[in-house]
Amino acid sequence: MSSVDPAAGQSGTAEPATASWYRRFGTVDAPGNSECYAEWSTAIAEDPELIRRIDEWPHNKRQPLLLLAAARFLGAQISPYREFRTFLDSHWDAISRTVLTRATQTNEAGRCATLLPSLARIAAAEGRPLALLEVGASAGLALFPDRYGYEFTAVAGNPAGNDGGSAQVTRLAPAGAAPGSYPVLRCAVTSPVPLPAELPRVVWRAGIDLNPLDVRDSDDVAWLEALVWPEQDFRRERLRQAIAIARADPPLLVAGDLNDQLLSLAARAPSDATLVVFHSAVMAYLDAAGRERFRSAVGGLAAARGCHWLSNEGHTVIVQADGSSVAPQMEDSRLQGRFLLLEDGRPVAIAGPHGQSLEWLQAAAS
Ligand SMILES: C[S@@+](CC[C@H](N)C(=O)[O-])C[C@H]1O[C@@H](n2cnc3c(N)ncnc32)[C@H](O)[C@@H]1O
Numbered sequence: 001m002s003s004v005d006p007a008a009g010q011s012g013t014a015e016p017a018t019a020s021w022y023r024r025f026g027t028v029d030a031p032g033n034s035e036c037y038a039e040w041s042t043a044i045a046e047d048p049e050l051i052r053r054i055d056e057w058p059h060n061k062r063q064p065l066l067l068l069a070a071a072r073f074l075g076a077q078i079s080p081y082r083e084f085r086t087f088l089d090s091h092w093d094a095i096s097r098t099v100l101t102r103a104t105q106t107n108e109a110g111r112c113a114t115l116l117p118s119l120a121r122i123a124a125a126e127g128r129p130l131a132l133l134e135v136g137a138s139a140g141l142a143l144f145p146d147r148y149g150y151e152f153t154a155v156a157g158n159p160a161g162n163d164g165g166s167a168q169v170t171r172l173a174p175a176g177a178a179p180g181s182y183p184v185l186r187c188a189v190t191s192p193v194p195l196p197a198e199l200p201r202v203v204w205r206a207g208i209d210l211n212p213l214d215v216r217d218s219d220d221v222a223w224l225e226a227l228v229w230p231e232q233d234f235r236r237e238r239l240r241q242a243i244a245i246a247r248a249d250p251p252l253l254v255a256g257d258l259n260d261q262l263l264s265l266a267a268r269a270p271s272d273a274t275l276v277v278f279h280s281a282v283m284a285y286l287d288a289a290g291r292e293r294f295r296s297a298v299g300g301l302a303a304a305r306g307c308h309w310l311s312n313e314g315h316t317v318i319v320q321a322d323g324s325s326v327a328p329q330m331e332d333s334r335l336q337g338r339f340l341l342l343e344d345g346r347p348v349a350i351a352g353p354h355g356q357s358l359e360w361l362q363a364a365a366s
Pocket of ligand 1: 103104105106107108109111135136137138139142208209210211256257258259279280281282285286
C-alpha cells in the first residue's frame with residue numbers, strides 16, 4: 001500500500017531493486033492474505049523480461065499491488081503464473097495505462113470497527129454529535145461508522161479470536177436499518193476495550209483525498225474491488241455493502257493535498273458538533289516533513305476551534321525520518337504489521353490493519 005520501496009537501501013544483494021520488491025511482497029506481505037499474489041509476485045521477481053518492462057514506469061508505479069490490481073481490474077482470474085503471464089502479455093498496453101493513471105487507494109470500511117470505541121467515547125465525553133473529517137479518505141467509506149453494524153468478539157489475551165469458543169460477543173446495529181442492508185464489521189477485541197452501548201450520532205461527514213474516488217462511478221467502484229486481494233471474498237462483499245450505504249448519501253469529498261485543504265474544510269464543519277479529524281493508512285504516503293506539517297495543523301485546529309484527532313497508522317507514525325518517535329512509549333516491534341491507534345496523540349490501542357482486531361492498551365483504559 002505504501003509507495004515506499006521496502007527493498008530500497010538493502011545492500012549486499014545482487015538482485016535488482018524491483019525484483020527484490022516483488023520477492024518481498026510475494027514472500028512477506030502476500031502469504032496468509034493471498035496465495036495467488038504470493039505465487040505471482042514471487043514468479044515476477046524471477047522474470048527479468050517483465051522486471052525490465054516494469055522498470056520503464058516511474059518508481060512509485062512499480063509497486064507490486066498496483067500492477068496486480070491493474071491486472072485484476074482488467075479481468076485477470078486466479079490462475080497459475082504461466083496463465084497470468086500470458087494475460088499480462090496480451091493486456092500489457094491496458095495494464096500500463098491503468099498503472100499510470102491509478103494509484104493504490106484501498107478503502108476499507110472494516111477500519112470503522114477499530115475507530116468506533118474512540119469515536120463513541122469522544123461523543124459521550126463532549127455530549128454532542130460528531131462532525132467527521134477524514135484526510136486521505138479514498139471514496140469516504142470510513143465516514144459512515146454510524147451506518148454499519150458491528151460484532152466485537154472479546155477473547156481474553158487472544159486478539160485473533162480463535163481460542164475455541166470462550167468468546168463474548170457485543171453486537172451493535174444502526175437504528176432503524178433492516179438487517180442485511182448494512183455490512184457487519186467483525187472485530188476480535190482484547191479486553192478492556194471501552195465498547196459503546198450504542199452508535200454515536202454523526203451530523204456531518206467530509207473527506208480530503210489527492211484523488212477522491214466516486215462511489216457512483218462504475219470504473220472507480222471496479223478499481224476499489226480490484227484492490228481487494230483475490231481470495232478475500234468477505235472483504236469484497238463488505239466493500240459492496242459499504243458502497244451501497246455511501247451511494248445513498250455520498251459524503252462531501254474535496255480533491256487536494258490534505259495539508260492544503262484541512263483548515264478550509266474544517267471551517268465548514270457545523271460549530272455545534274464535535275469535530276473529529278481522523279486518518280487510516282495514509283501517513284505512509286507523506287514524507288516526514290508532510291507528517292510534521294499535518295500534526296502541527298491539527299494541533300493549531302484543536303487550539304483554535306476545538307477538535308479531536310484519531311490516527312490509525314502503521315509504523316511510519318512511530319519512527320520519523322530523523323529517528324525520533326511521536327510515540328516513544330510504544331515499541332515498534334509490538335506492531336508487527338498492525339496499526340497504532342492514537343487519540344489526540346496518545347496511544348490507546350493496537351489495531352488489525354483492516355479493522356479485524358483491537359487490542360486496547362491497559363494505560364488507555366480510563
Ligand atoms: C490506502 S488509502 C486509505 C484510504 C482510507 N483512509 C481507508 O482507510 O480506507 C490512502 C489514501 O490516501 C490518499 N492520500 C495519500 N496522500 C495524500 C495527501 N497528501 N493528501 C490527500 N490524500 C492523500 C490516497 O490518494 C489514498 O486514497
